[in-house]
Amino acid sequence: MGEAKGHLVFFPYPLQGHINPMIQLSKRLSKKGLTVSLIIASNNHREPYTSDEYSITVHTIHDGFLPHEHPLTKAKDPLRFNDATTRSFRDFISRQMLSDNPPKALIYDPFMPFALDVAKDFGLYVVAYFTQPWLASLIYYHINEGTYDVPVDRHENPTLASFPAFPLLSQKDLPSFACEKGSYPLLYDLVVSQFSNLLRADCILCNTFDQLEPKVVKWMDEQWPVKNIGPLVPSKFLDNRLPEDKGYDLGDFKTEPDESVLKWLENKPAKSVVYVAFGTLVALDEKQMKEVAVAIRETGYKFLWSVRDSERSKLPSGFVEEALEKDCGLVAKWAPQLEVLAHESIGCFVTHCGWNSTLEALCLGVPLVGMPQWTDQPTNAKFIEDVWKIGVRVKTDEEGFVSKEEIERCVAEVMEGEKGKEMRKNVEKLKVLAREAISEGGSSDKNINEFAAIFT
Structure with a gap:
């Protein structure tokens, strides 16, 4: 790799969906000769760890919470998180400067605008790195600017929302807190505050690619110094220019692929299995969980469902055992999602439409059934169904509940319907464009090279 030419500090918001894209960019920059310090704000201190494969050292700084407190507490008590993490971060940068x-x-997550202010105090070049797509972030921007006024009551006067370079959005297409004032105050503050000091950033990066959001990107180019550098999923599943990059890890976080899951998929026919996973944070209530279980069992397709330990008690009694006994499905505690999506037996992906999951499916050519829950997910689902046409979105009742009949209908449409064939063609086209963007000479590759050149 040669001698390190420059030192960059990466500071992701401490949730896995934000950390992973930061890790992926740091790997690519490390391979260009740059040294990276990756900081994780945590209530569990770990000694610094340097990756064997990359010039990346992971540091933890204190986030103000006690070891027994749940990781999501930081989102529920943002003042405590911001105050403690600002102090810890300032101390860390002070030491590094010596x-x-x-x-x-500093490459920071705009969910933590205080990081920009601290870095500027030390005279650092500051880079805002959006790990969510522009199609969501721009809605937050317009709310912050006052160019979109969140309705007082979602039921009183439901209207279509119009944003520059966007299709018209109904209320169900908007981020959860943008439908009704005061509905998710902490979440609202967290995502809208990203833009509070963004004009002070020297550069803006985003985990998307030009060809995915062309109209939005064109509008963005007229506002800010933006470089799109995605899709940042492990290189093995894209351009394979970093052959050792097979997952979202740096060596110490490695999780070996669950061979039992991949072995179960082995003898299944091509495009015959429905993969179901709702990410690391989404928790469906028991009624909805049971409805999903009955639906995927009754579709008649083989299924693989990744269900966290904390969620398994919500499944119908005997569901897991019956699926195994009849060999109609497998409920795994954890599934190696990239390996699963890359497997030829997978026919569709039932997902919460989180951005990392959406990008992974798109990069591996798997059509989607969207069951969005909150933040950017409803807007992602709108684009999946109506703009990119690579999937279908479930319809909910007024309470947000999805019936088993509706889930079955959507799965059948993707797996065997005429529309499903179109979705498959469209997702294959986007898969090609995604790979072109990040491969040598592609739009994202050029942006990464130009960015690296600033510090080498």
Whole structure:
């Protein structure tokens, strides 16, 4: 790799969906000769760890919470998180500035605008890195600017929302807190505050690619110095230019692929299995969980469902055992999602439409059944169904509940309907464009090279 030419500090918001894209960019920059310090704000201190494969050192700084407190507490008590993490971050940067290789830049998650202010105090070049797509972030921007006024009551006067370079959005297409004032105050503050000091950033990066959101990107180019650098999923599943990059890890976090899951998929016919996973944070209530279980069992397709330990008690009694006994499905505690989506037996992906899951499916050519829950997910689902046409979105009742009949209808449409064939063609086209963007000479590859050149 040669001698390190510059030192960059990466500071993701401490949730896995935000950390993973940061890790993936740090790997690519590390392979260009840059040294990376990746900081995780946590209530569990770990000694610094340096990756064997990359010039990346992972540091933890204190986030103000006690070891026994749940990781999501930070979102529920943002003042405590911001105050403690600001102090810890300032101390960390102070020490680094006195080192033999002081940092030249901070790449931070705009969910933590305080990081920009601290970095500017130390004279660092500051880069805002959006790990969610522009199609969601721009809605937050318009709310912050006051160019979109969140309705007082979602039922009183439901209207279509119009944003520059966007299709018209109904209320169900908007982020959860943008439908009704005061509905998710903490979430609202967290995502809208991203834009509170963004104009002070020297550069803006986003985990998307130009060809995926062309109209939005064109509008963005006229506002800010933006570089789209995605899709940042492990290289093995895209361009394979970093052959050792097979997952979202740096060596110490490695999770070996669950061979039992991949073995179960082995003898299944091509495009015959329905994969179901709702990410690391979404928790369906028991009624909805049972409805999903009955639906996927009654579709008649083989299914693989990744269900966290904390959620398994919500499944119908005997469901897991019956699926195994009849060999109609497998309920796994954890599934190696990239390996699963890359497997030829997978026919569709029932998902919450989180951005990382959406990008992974798109990069691996798997059509989607969307069951969005909150934040950017409803807007992602709108684009999946109506703009990119690579999937279908379930319809909910007024309470947000999805019936088993509706889930069955959507799965059947993707797996065997005429529309499903179109979705498959469309997702294959986007798969090609995604790979072109990140491969040598592609739009995202050029942006990463131009960015790296600033510090080398």
